[in-house]
Amino acid sequence: MNNLETIVKGGTIATASDIFKADIGIRGGKIVAIAEALEGADEIIDATGRLVLPGGIDSHVHISQPSGEGIVMADDFDSATRSAAFGGNTTLMPFCFQEKGQSLREALAWYHCLAEGKCHVDVSFHLIVSDPTPQVLGQELPALAEEGYTSFKMFMTYDDLKLTDREILETMSAAKVSGARAMIHAENDDAIAFLRDQAELAGDIAPKFHASTRPVPVEREATHRAISLAEIAGVPLVVVHVSNREAMEEIARARARGLKIYGETCPQYLVLTAEDLDIPHGAKNVCSPPPRDQASQVACWEGIEQGIFSVFSSDHCPFRYEDTAGKKHPGGEKSFRWIPNGIPGVETRLPILFSEGVGKGRIDLRRFVELTATNHARLYGLYPQKGTIAIGSDADIVLWDPDMEMTITQDILHHGSDYTPYEGFRVTGWPVLTMVRGRTVVAGGRMPSADPVGMHIARSKPAA
Numbered sequence: 001m002n003n004l005e006t007i008v009k010g011g012t013i014a015t016a017s018d019i020f021k022a023d024i025g026i027r028g029g030k031i032v033a034i035a036e037a038l039e040g041a042d043e044i045i046d047a048t049g050r051l052v053l054p055g056g057i058d059s060h061v062h063i064s065q066p067s068g069e070g071i072v073m074a075d076d077f078d079s080a081t082r083s084a085a086f087g088g089n090t091t092l093m094p095f096c097f098q099e100k101g102q103s104l105r106e107a108l109a110w111y112h113c114l115a116e117g118k119c120h121v122d123v124s125f126h127l128i129v130s131d132p133t134p135q136v137l138g139q140e141l142p143a144l145a146e147e148g149y150t151s152f153k154m155f156m157t158y159d160d161l162k163l164t165d166r167e168i169l170e171t172m173s174a175a176k177v178s179g180a181r182a183m184i185h186a187e188n189d190d191a192i193a194f195l196r197d198q199a200e201l202a203g204d205i206a207p208k209f210h211a212s213t214r215p216v217p218v219e220r221e222a223t224h225r226a227i228s229l230a231e232i233a234g235v236p237l238v239v240v241h242v243s244n245r246e247a248m249e250e251i252a253r254a255r256a257r258g259l260k261i262y263g264e265t266c267p268q269y270l271v272l273t274a275e276d277l278d279i280p281h282g283a284k285n286v287c288s289p290p291p292r293d294q295a296s297q298v299a300c301w302e303g304i305e306q307g308i309f310s311v312f313s314s315d316h317c318p319f320r321y322e323d324t325a326g327k328k329h330p331g332g333e334k335s336f337r338w339i340p341n342g343i344p345g346v347e348t349r350l351p352i353l354f355s356e357g358v359g360k361g362r363i364d365l366r367r368f369v370e371l372t373a374t375n376h377a378r379l380y381g382l383y384p385q386k387g388t389i390a391i392g393s394d395a396d397i398v399l400w401d402p403d404m405e406m407t408i409t410q411d412i413l414h415h416g417s418d419y420t421p422y423e424g425f426r427v428t429g430w431p432v433l434t435m436v437r438g439r440t441v442v443a444g445g446r447m448p449s450a451d452p453v454g455m456h457i458a459r460s461k462p463a464a
């Protein structure tokens, strides 16, 4: 009998710290050997000419999240995790949205029910706290952090989600007590409402006005305020989906003062601009914060290169375009305000960053791994179980063909949306095999088994 179940043979392994040639031995879903030449396994996977990377971890995705009356997200847990697997991801961190009046446990029970038996990669829920009652902050959050739900997001905008500054402080304090990781969506809600009302009065209702009514100062001010609140509460904070230089500067200044503030950016801020909303089908690219201009793209690249951003996530938030429950919600005719906010991207995140980043010499391979896997695991309490290739870690592995040329088009993707914002975008480098805890879930553009192998992962409290 063989000592190993699987050997990944002959590839070039890249982690956040090293690049080296070695074989990987797998048993019981774990990496149990890394050596120059391993022999004796039931299955040998030939990785010659391939990069062998830790599976992508996407710590910012929305799946089956209630998004307003008559609006339905385009992905359920089956399609989102399938799409993720084809895109080289092995773990997703979707948000579990607490509706007002609901307990966190009720919200979690519902999401677990949606995800159970459907996932093709591992998942681990963040919470969205929208109703921070004393019971939620004093009892539920601490208890759930002990049970492995060790992160939550707060919103500064959206009527059904936003928290006041006082509520943010109370919720951040609960993060401090419970050891959970706080995340924030930083946009000034009053400023958005003011600009939106003005635009609508002027008859400016097209999708492009979604971008112009959420200008950079809306994000910059809220980022500054969120960081100040985190400083007052004495907690680290992840500022998610950062889109521009001024918000980045707020993060950089805070870090220079010694605060633990982490930044996340996303593909849309590297390759889309507000002009992508000013086209006939501009609703396809409505998301918040909106993509900005070329100077902001350059700034976000600097943030990636220089370390202001710790993580690169998709903010996958998919709606169908040709659908009144999606981007063609009837209200959208009357105003951009009713167009569902969000774009798909879980399958294209890694190829876009690899091609535009590693391929064009902006970042090296180790930084790619750090931004797409390792730092997600570190920030959110999954490391070293996930996010690296090391003995004892889960065998979450992606074989990457660095030379494969692909054109991103809707018909090669597996998400539930009927479009991709990146239609026609050419990339070099593509994931060719995805393995979750030692099980190959995608190989050669196919799923060898329809069995959903993914499970929910309880996380540790993130290290400060």
Ligand code: DUC
Pocket: 062, 185, 241, 287, 288, 289, 315, 317, 341, 342
């Ligand atoms: N915030 C997100 O994080 N995702 C989609 C929409 C939004 O506002």
Ligand code: ZN
Pocket: 185, 240, 241, 288
């Ligand atoms: Zn957000």
Ligand code: ZN
Pocket: 060, 061, 062, 315, 316, 317
């Ligand atoms: Zn999001």
